[in-house]
Structures are given as C-alpha cells and as structure tokens.
Amino acid sequence: MKYLTEFRNGEIAQRMAREIHQVATRPWKIMEVCGGQTHSIIRNGIDQMLPEGIEMIHGPGCPVCVTPLALIDKALAIAAQPGVIFCSFGDMLRVPGTDSDLFQVKGCGGDIRVVYSPLDAVELAVKNPDKQVVFFGVGFETTAPANAMSVHLAKRRGLKNFSLLVSHVLVPPAIEAIMSSPENKVQAFLAAGHVCSVMGFWEYPPLADKFQIPIVVTGFEPLDLLDGIRRAVIQLEKGEHRVENAYERIVTYAGNLQAQELLAEVFEVTDRAWRGIGVILNSGWRLNDHYRAFDAEERFQITGIHTEESPLCKSGDVLRGAIKPAECPAFGKECSPRHPLGATMVSSEGACAAYFNYGRFMSAEDLAGAGTARSL
Amino acid sequence: MCLAIPGRVEQITTDGDVRMGRVNFGGVVKSVCLDYVPEVGVGDYTIVHVGFALSKIDEQSALETLELFRKMGALDEELASEEEAFARAATAPQSVCPDGSCELTGKNLRSAKRARSESAQ
Numbered sequence: 434m435k436y437l438t439e440f441r442n443g444e445i446a447q448r449m450a451r452e453i454h455q456v457a458t459r460p461w462k463i464m465e466v467c468g469g470q471t472h473s474i475i476r477n478g479i480d481q482m483l484p485e486g487i488e489m490i491h492g493p494g495c496p497v498c499v500t501p502l503a504l505i506d507k508a509l510a511i512a513a514q515p516g517v518i519f520c521s522f523g524d525m526l527r528v529p530g531t532d533s534d535l536f537q538v539k540g541c542g543g544d545i546r547v548v549y550s551p552l553d554a555v556e557l558a559v560k561n562p563d564k565q566v567v568f569f570g571v572g573f574e575t576t577a578p579a580n581a582m583s584v585h586l587a588k589r590r591g592l593k594n595f596s597l598l599v600s601h602v603l604v605p606p607a608i609e610a611i612m613s614s615p616e617n618k619v620q621a622f623l624a625a626g627h628v629c630s631v632m633g634f635w636e637y638p639p640l641a642d643k644f645q646i647p648i649v650v651t652g653f654e655p656l657d658l659l660d661g662i663r664r665a666v667i668q669l670e671k672g673e674h675r676v677e678n679a680y681e682r683i684v685t686y687a688g689n690l691q692a693q694e695l696l697a698e699v700f701e702v703t704d705r706a707w708r709g710i711g712v713i714l715n716s717g718w719r720l721n722d723h724y725r726a727f728d729a730e731e732r733f734q735i736t737g738i739h740t741e742e743s744p745l746c747k748s749g750d751v752l753r754g755a756i757k758p759a760e761c762p763a764f765g766k767e768c769s770p771r772h773p774l775g776a777t778m779v780s781s782e783g784a785c786a787a788y789f790n791y792g793r794f795m796s797a798e799d800l801a802g803a804g805t806a807r808s809l
Numbered sequence: 810m811c812l813a814i815p816g817r818v819e820q821i822t823t824d825g826d827v828r829m830g831r832v833n834f835g836g837v838v839k840s841v842c843l844d845y846v847p848e849v850g851v852g853d854y855t856i857v858h859v860g861f862a863l864s865k866i867d868e869q870s871a872l873e874t875l876e877l878f879r880k881m882g883a884l885d886e887e888l889a890s891e892e893e894a895f896a897r898a899a900t901a902p903q904s905v906c907p908d909g910s911c912e913l914t915g916k917n918l919r920s921a922k923r924a925r926s927e928s929a930q
Contacts, residue, residue, distance in 0.1 A: 469883070472883075473881065476881055523894030523895075524886060526894065527903045529903040536898040536899070539895075546891065547889075547891040549888070550842070550859050550860020551860070552827075552860055553860070572859075575813060575858050575863070576858065578863070579842075579858065579860060579861040582827075582842060582861065627813045627858065627863070630863045631863055653874065653878075654874060654877055682866060682870050683856065683866055683870075684864075689846075689864060691845045691846075691847070692863065695845075771902065772902070772904070
C-alpha cells in the first residue's frame with residue numbers, strides 16, 4: 434500500500450513538474466525562505482525537475498546562521514559563569530563563537546544542558562533554586578510560542594532564577610529587506626509553512642502589493658513544494674502578485690490565535706542584526722517591559738567580551754567591491770560555508786558563500802570533479 | 810530547526826494549569842504542551858515544534874511528513890536525547906549551519922550543473 438502511495442505521488446509529482454515546464458516561458462527566480470524547505474528541495478531533487486530557467490534561491494531561513502557572532506559570544510560568556518545552568522537545543526552546541534563553542538565550554542566545566550523543550554529549562558529552574566537557569570532562545574516565529582510560554586510560566590510561578598537569552602527573528606521584515614535591496618533578483622517567494630502555522634499569512638498581502646510579487650505559503654513535502662513553485666510560476670507568467678495558500682491542511686489565514694495572543698503578551702518588536710545581512714529594522718522580537726526581568730542580557734550585564742571575525746577574513750573588502758571572493762587568500766581553504774571566517778561566507782546569500790556554492794571560482798574541469806574531490 | 814514534526818497524541822495530562830500530552834513520533838514518545846491546540850484530543854495527530862503542538866493535521870499527511878523528515882534526518886535531530894546530542898557534538902565539526910543546508914546546497918548545485926553541462930554536450 435505504501436509503495437502504491439509513493440508511486441501515485443511520483444506520478445502526480447511528474448505531472449506537476451510537466452505543468453511547470455508547459456507554463457514557464459521565461460526565466461524566473463523564486464526564493465524559498467525556510468532552510469527546511471531548502472533541505473527538502475535538495476534531497477528530493479525538486480530543483481532538477483524544474484525548467485532550466487526556473488531558479489530556486491535559498492533564503493536566510495536558518496536561524497543559527499543569521500545569529501550575530503556577538504550574541505554567540507555573549508551566550509558563551511554567560512554559560513561559563515559559575516552557578517549558571519545554560520540550556521540550549523542540541524544544534525547550538527558546535528556553533529563557534531570567537532574563541533569557543535558551547536561544547537567546549539562544557540568541557541571546561543560549564544554546566545551546559547541540552548533540552549527538548551524550553552519547558553524543560555523551566556523545570557530545571559524549579560529543581561535548582563540555588564542556580565541561575567538560562568535558556569538560549571534562537572529561532573523564527575515557529576519557535577517563539579515555546580519560548581513565550583516558558584517565560585510566561587516562569588513569571589506565573591514566581592521563578593527568580595530563570596531567564597531567556599533571546600534572539601528571535603521574523604520572516605516578513607526579511608522579505609521586505611531582500612526586496613528592498615538594490616541587487617535583489619528574487620521575483621516570488623515561497624513562504625515557510627510552519628512559520629505560517631503560527632502566524633497565519635495576514636502579514637503577507639501588503640508585501641505582495643508593495644513589491645508586486647507572488648507569495649505562496651508552501652509546505653515541505655515534494656508535492657507541496659512543486660505545487661508552491663507551480664502556483665508561483667503561473668502567477669509570474671500572468672503578471673499577478675497575490676498571496677496564495679498551498680498548505681491548507683496546516684495553515685489558516687489567521688494562524689494560531691492562542692499562540693499569537695501569548696506572543697503579543699510577552700514580546701515586542703525590535704531591530705535585529707542578521708549575521709551576513711546587517712541590521713534589519715523591526716525584524717525581531719525581544720521581551721517587553723512586563724517580562725524584561727527575565728531577559729538574560731539584563732540579568733547578567735555581560736561586558737568586555739571580545740568578538741572578532743577572523744583576521745584572515747577579507748569580507749570588508751569583498752563587501753566594498755575591492756576584491757572578488759576568490760581573491761581572498763582564505764577563500765575555499767580556511768574559509769568555507771561549514772567553517773566560515775566571516776559574515777559573507779556565513780549566509781548562503783552572502784557573496785563568498787554564493788561564489789563557493791555556485792562554483793564560480795572553479796574551472797570547468799574542477800567543477801566536474803567537485804562532487805567527489807572536495808568535501809565542504 | 811524550524812521544522813514541526815507530526816505525532817499522535819496518546820494521552821492528555823495537566824501540569825498545574827498547563828495542558829500537556831504524551832505524543833508519539835513514529836515510536837519516540839515525548840511530553841508536549843497542548844495549550845495552543847485546544848481542539849486536539851487523544852488519537853489526533855498534531856505538528857509539534859520544540860515540545861509545543863502548533864496545529865492539528867490529518868493522519869495521512871502526518872505519516873507522509875513523518876517519513877519524509879525521517880529520510881531527511883530531521884527526526885534524529887529534533888527528538889535526540891541529551892546524551893545523544895552530546896555524543897553527536899563530540900564528533901561533529903564546528904559549524905554555523907547545524908542543519909547542513911549550506912553543504913547540501915553547494916553539493917547539489919554542483920551536481921546539477923554537472924548533469925546539465927553533460928546533457929548539453
């Protein structure tokens with residue numbers, strides 16, 4: 434039965450891809466914002482099913498990649514303090530700060546805990562009244578309801594030893610920033626399905642109108658992605674710019690109202706620096722005045738930390754246009770997307786990462802052997 | 810990191826005034842906050858992110874998405890125990906891109922380019 438389903442879905446996928454081929458008469462560039470969608474597109478070969486001219490541009494939807502180095506350093510400084518239990522999701526353990534990472538801080542005696550849910554961190558605060566428990570809350574709108582609930586419960590339970598180191602970033606202001614960039618090439622967006630399961634998609638019609646772009650709320654399955662791309666291409670070909678929902682089984686226009694209510698109670702909009710992109714106005718959430726006492730940055734007042742992008746890195750020159758990425762001595766050697774030395778290699782939209790990923794610095798011969806000769 | 814994993818609600822409990830539930834993700838059972846999904850009951854499927862249910866989902870979609878995320882390796886990452894997370898970190902290289910999408914993107918683009926240039930010849 435399972436194979437029958439897969440076979441049928443395979444047929445539908447082929448049919449959907451054929452429709453995209455029939456509809457597309459011109460090249461189009463479509464950005465999927467979410468890193469999870471990027472994963473699914475690559476794993477399932479969606480981009481290779483598309484006409485040559487339809488290019489998927491991978492957006493800044495990896496919350497860890499866009500977290501500023503200074504905040505990672507601040508997290509490491511707090512985590513190293515005696516009397517602190519520092520809680521994080523597992524994927525932050527090997528994210529490098531200037532000198533170290535959370536896993537190394539643990540090796541030096543720091544009390545680092547990996548939790549499944551922010552509520553686990555609240556529980557640790559209850560069980561360890563003589564310790565300060567800090568939760569590192571990084572993420573987009575999908576993660577925010579969990580962090581909001583943790584701090585809400587900590588306040589309601591009168592916990593004095595729980596705080597949140599928060600760096601929430603928001604999708605709509607990022608779309609606005611990308612579209613406002615003079616170098617922008619993106620012509621349509623696939624909005625991230627799980628972000629919209631929380632926020633709905635009421636924030637998107639003004640963006641679609643302002644920038645004259647189709648925005649399609651899209652899921653993660655191969656069929657979801659193909660359907661999202663298909664709808665975006667149809668709109669582009671017709672010169673339309675509407676917001677469509679291609680993920681109706683999960684996402685409603687209004688979103689999850691219970692979650693939005695608590696988000697509004699706990700957070701307020703703030704400017705945020707995105708690593709590799711810069712400060713985007715009103716692009717994040719921080720704890721508001723009612724919850725400021727639970728802000729780890731307020732509680733720990735960390736100063737004098739030493740944040741430094743690598744001295745080998747010439748990203749400043751690259752950004753000024755003084756050198757091409759491949760002219761930097763560290764490019765492709767000490768510096769790669771997995772071991773970035775600077776902001777322009779961190780974000781996949783950064784100039785160095787783009788050069789690296791697209792292989793523009795390699796000869797045709799090098800390119801042909803790149804899949805095996807080089808591990809990123 | 811922003812993926813919400815589908816699971817089946819097996820039991821509903823309360824923790825003080827918080828509505829909690831035991832949710833089964835293809836064999837791994839976790840304690841999950843159900844406060845944001847009052848419409849979800851025992852036997853229902855819901856998508857869950859970092860211990861919070863966000864939306865109800867039908868069974869077939871849930872099972873298909875679960876299978877996709879399993880293939881992507883996303884289940885291991887989201888549902889790992891603390892011991893598993895530390896064990897993985899002990900051998901993992903430092904990376905600002907823990908989900909590996911940068912690496913995937915690079916490899917794929919190259920293989921796609923190669924395939925296209927070969928087919929053009």
